[in-house]
Amino acid sequence: xxxxxxxxxxxxxxxxxxxxxxxxxxxxxxxxxxxxxxxxxxxxxxxxxxxxxxxxxxxxxxxxxxxxxxxxxxxxxxxxxxxxxxxxxxxxxxxxxxxxxxxxxxxxxxxxxxxxxxxxxxxxxxxxxxxxxxxxxxxxxxxxxxxxxxxxxxxxxxxxxxxxxxxxxxxxxxxxxxxxxxxxxxxxxxxxxxxxxxxxxxxxxxxxxxxxxxxxxxxxxxxxxxxxxxxxxxxxxxxxxxxxxxxxxxxxxxxxxxxxxxxxxxxxxxxxxxxxxxxxxxxxxxxxxxxxxxxxxxxxxxxxxxxxxxxxxxxxxxxxxxxxxxxxxxxxxxxxxxxxxxxxxxxxxxxxxxxxxxxxxxxxxxxxxxxxxxxxxxxxxxxxxxxxxxxxxxxxxxxxxxxxxxxxxxxxxxxxxxxxxxxxxxxxxxxxxxxxxxxxxxxxxxxxxxxxxxxxxxxxxxxxxxxxxxxxxxxxxxxxxxxxxxxxxxxxxxxxxxxxxxxxxxxxxxxxxxxxxxxxxxxxxxxxxxxxxxxxxxxxxxxxxxxxxxxxxxxxxxxxxxxxxxxxxxxxxxxxxxxxxxxxxxxxxxxxxxxxxxxxxxxxxxxxxxxxxxxxxxxxxxxxxxxxxxxxx
Ligand code: ARG
Numbered sequence: 001x002x003x004x005x006x007x008x009x010x011x012x013x014x015x016x017x018x019x020x021x022x023x024x025x026x027x028x029x030x031x032x033x034x035x036x037x038x039x040x041x042x043x044x045x046x047x048x049x050x051x052x053x054x055x056x057x058x059x060x061x062x063x064x065x066x067x068x069x070x071x072x073x074x075x076x077x078x079x080x081x082x083x084x085x086x087x088x089x090x091x092x093x094x095x096x097x098x099x100x101x102x103x104x105x106x107x108x109x110x111x112x113x114x115x116x117x118x119x120x121x122x123x124x125x126x127x128x129x130x131x132x133x134x135x136x137x138x139x140x141x142x143x144x145x146x147x148x149x150x151x152x153x154x155x156x157x158x159x160x161x162x163x164x165x166x167x168x169x170x171x172x173x174x175x176x177x178x179x180x181x182x183x184x185x186x187x188x189x190x191x192x193x194x195x196x197x198x199x200x201x202x203x204x205x206x207x208x209x210x211x212x213x214x215x216x217x218x219x220x221x222x223x224x225x226x227x228x229x230x231x232x233x234x235x236x237x238x239x240x241x242x243x244x245x246x247x248x249x250x251x252x253x254x255x256x257x258x259x260x261x262x263x264x265x266x267x268x269x270x271x272x273x274x275x276x277x278x279x280x281x282x283x284x285x286x287x288x289x290x291x292x293x294x295x296x297x298x299x300x301x302x303x304x305x306x307x308x309x310x311x312x313x314x315x316x317x318x319x320x321x322x323x324x325x326x327x328x329x330x331x332x333x334x335x336x337x338x339x340x341x342x343x344x345x346x347x348x349x350x351x352x353x354x355x356x357x358x359x360x361x362x363x364x365x366x367x368x369x370x371x372x373x374x375x376x377x378x379x380x381x382x383x384x385x386x387x388x389x390x391x392x393x394x395x396x397x398x399x400x401x402x403x404x405x406x407x408x409x410x411x412x413x414x415x416x417x418x419x420x421x422x423x424x425x426x427x428x429x430x431x432x433x434x435x436x437x438x439x440x441x442x443x444x445x446x447x448x449x450x451x452x453x454x455x456x457x458x459x460x461x462x463x464x465x466x467x468x469x470x471x472x473x474x475x476x477x478x479x480x481x482x483x484x485x486x487x488x489x490x491x492x493x494x495x496x497x498x499x500x501x502x503x504x505x506x507x508x509x510x511x512x513x514x515x516x517x518x519x520x521x522x523x524x525x526x527x528x529x530x531x532x533x534x535x536x537x538x539x540x541x542x543x544x545x546x547x548x549x550x551x552x553x554x555x556x557x558x559x560x561x562x563x564x565x566x567x568x569x570x571x572x573x574x575x576x577x578x579x580x581x582x583x584x585x586x587x588x589x590x591x592x593x594x595x596x597x598x599x600x601x602x603x604x605x606x607x608x609x610x611x612x613x614x615x616x617x618x619x620x621x622x623x624x625x626x627x628x629x630x631x632x633x
Contacts (some may be wrong), residue, residue: 004078008117009109010561011050011101013555014082017037019052022077026069027062028226034061039099041554045547046091048098049554051082055095066095068175073097081105083447105544106553114613118620126395129167130367131157132357134293135374136282137174138274138300139209140184143428144497145375147289148410151486151573153373154291154626155364156408159567159575161622168365172357173282173300175275178347181257182212182249187270188256197273201283205274215249217567261305271302281432288435289627290479304356308348311356312341320392332387339384354385359394369404370395371461371570376409376492383407408570411494413486419538421497438478439502442511446474446633449505460512477503480510488576508580509581516583517622518632524593527608530596534612540605548589552610555585559617563624568610572625579621586614 005017019037024030038053055073059066074086074097083101090098113119133153134590136142142150147439157167174180186208191197279298286293312328315321326344341352361367372382386405395403413563415421423429450470485502489495505511524534544553558578566574595611598604622629 005610006078007081007105007109009113011106011109011557011558012039013083013398013561015050015052015079017100018077018079018082019054019073022073023054025076026456028059042098045551047092048100050099050101052097052099053095055091055097056179059095067091070095070097095605101550101554102549103544104556106544106550109557110542110544110553110613111558113557114609118617120163121560122564127160127165127368128366129160129165130169130170130361130365130370131158131160132172132370132372132374132406133157134171134282134286134291134297135173136171136278138180138278139202139204139205140278141428142282142285142431144154144413144431144434145428145435147413147431147482148486149373149375150286150291150293151290151483151626152408152491152610154289154293155487155572155575155624156371156373156567156570157292157481158624158626159563159570159572162563162620163567168361169293169297170299170357170361171297171308172354173279173298173302175278175300176305176353178253178257179209180271180274181215181260182215183209183274184211184267184270185249185253185256187273188266191270197214200273200277202277205277212249212253235285264416285432285435286530288432288479289483289628292626299357299360301350301353304353304360307356307359308352310370311352311359312348314394315341315355320388330384330388330391332384332391333536335380335383335387337384338381338390340452341388351381351385351388354381355389355392355394358385358403358405362395362397364398366397366399367396367403368401369406371406371408373408373570374412376411379407379409406570408491410491411489414494416496416498418496433492435478435482438482438499438503439474442478443470443474445503445505446470446477473630473633476630477511477514477633480514480622480627482510483625484510484513484576487572487625487627488580490573491571503623511633513579513618513622513627514630515633516586517615517618517629519590520586520611521631522617523608523611524615526596532596532604532608535604537608537612540609541602542609543603543606546589546593548585548592549607549610552585552589552614555581556610556613556617559620563621575621575625579618579619579625580612582618582621586611586618 005014005021008014008017016037016039019039022036023035023037024032036054036057038057039050040053042048042051052073052217055066055070058064059069062069070091071088074088074091077086079085079099081102082105083099086097090149092098125196133156134146134150136146152168157169160167177268183205187197187200256267260271279295280482283294312321315330316328319343321328322339323329324340327340328342329338329340331338339351340349341355342348358370361370374382386395386407389405390402395405397403413421447470481499481502485495485497490506501507502509503511505515527533542553544550555578557580562574562578566578589610593607595607596604598607619629
């Protein structure tokens with residue numbers, strides 16, 4: 001026997017440690033890093049709560065018989081205080097080891113979980129974490145891609161906060177460079193033409209932006225065409241005229257950028273107008289999404305404009321950047337494409353700004369971790385930038401630590417045709433329109449349900465749900481649906497956007513979880529009516545006898561471990577799955593175990609305490625994901 005590892009709240013953690021020790025003792029020649037315990041929930045609860053499949057791969061590695069390996073493990077396995085001792089009979093098939101937890105041990109762990117923080121201890125090393133999220137671009141509407149950078153980014157930030165770390169959110173707004181100067185130029189021209197710009201809308205700005213872009217594109221496309229095919233004299237003359245026009249517009253934009261850079265009041269005022277209109281709309285949408293992203297988080301590309309020349313100087317002086325075909329680049333080990341930091345024409349790039357951003361985030365803000373919640377298509381960009389920043393030492397914190405830089409990449413939102421979600425005419429879908437439609441649909445579903453209320457007067461007290469409350473519920477249901485659908489898929493995967501699926505009140509959806517929480521809480525109102533108050537069951541001894549009680553307890557005990565794993569891996573989907581598992585375990589428990597009508601006082605109070613823990617864990621999961629909840633629906 002080995003010395004038993006201490007007992008964690010999460011039985012999976014304890015079992016993992018105990019199995020690890022047993023395997024190490026049974027096979028002392030194995031390198032410790034190579035040990036895998038392969039413990040998971042038992043698919044056949046009759047056989048046990050968990051199962052370890054460690055013996056099979058180990059046997060293969062050691063060239064031994066798997067049942068013998070399993071036997072050697074259990075001989076040294078100390079599960080005291082956690083689970084029933086494992087006997088030879090518990091080895092099934094080729095070497096699966098079945099584990100049944102002790103009811104008393106589960107109850108003791110649940111009691112430890114029942115703290116203010118639901119068993120989530122403050123971190124041993126609290127970190128400063130910078131989360132890059134949202135990332136809208138000036139003069140553009142937020143589109144469906146920003147749903148993910150906003151919703152995932154906010155969830156990642158909330159997870160770190162929940163774990164007790166300090167978080168700084170950074171909205172890396174695309175608010176600088178030639179494209180923005182083009183819009184600013186257009187605005188100045190409009191104003192000079194006598195147009196009153198005080199009521200300019202984001203839609204109008206967007207149109208100006210597209211017009212400006214089209215001019216620039218026309219220039220490039222025409223040039224390429226002429227170079228490639230030549231053409232008859234008239235066509236060529238026409239094209240040249242177009243190029244000249246576009247070229248002139250680009251030239252004006254370049255000059256505008258120079259003016260902006262030097263603080264010319266007219267240019268700055270026009271830029272500020274573009275900024276205010278875009279950010280006003282952006283922050284309003286973030287608020288509707290219940291994402292904690294405010295003006296404080298805004299750290300746009302423009303905020304680095306005065307640092308870029310310094311970055312280039314520094315990189316050149318220290319020999320980190322080198323000339324390459326007229327451009328300035330930083331070569332990164334393992335990457336074929338270097339990180340370009342200055343173009344041949346002397347212009348800076350997206351990457352130059354991101355290098356300055358890393359320097360600020362690690363060096364000034366003290367970020368020990370910087371997490372970028374950005375589209376997977378920017379993977380190469382971040383590899384280059386992270387590599388270049390490291391080479392330059394820009395990832396160093398003030399106390400000399402090297403910050404960990406993560407690209408928490410996400411996939412696309414697809415339409416039902418499996419292609420990136422667009423409107424029928426092929427345009428990007430505005431995020432605000434998407435939210436409007438979700439609310440509209442949630443509202444009509446709620447109304448439909450309330451219409452059927454006479455059949456279920458207890459569930460839908462029509463006269464109580466007044467219009468204002470109904471609006472508020474429709475809002476929460478819609479946002480929960482949108483966010484849960486986005487957060488519950490594995491981050492890196494694409495997902496198909498479907499209002500019907502995400503808004504369903506049954507199945508793995510946001511509305512179902514809100515409903516589950518409401519149902520959990522409704523018991524306390526009934527209990528209060530029956531004269532039982534929270535104080536009566538707050539410290540009640542937990543009795544875990546029925547299979548459904550055990551199953552619910554097991555799911556609850558996973559709570560701190562899941563929150564930690566979801567946070568550390570930047571995988572909100574893990575917490576989504578846990579919330580859904582909690583709702584499911586609760587629903588089975590509620591079907592099978594009478595609460596207020598339980599046979600004894602002890603059982604009633606124990607079950608009420610289980611309900612209270614479930615409600616708190618479920619609410620904690622939803623809050624940590626940034627999903628709004630309601631008191632009834
Ligand atoms: N504005 C960028 C875009 O729309 C996203 C910014 C991501 N963050 C960053 N630090 N590069 O693609």
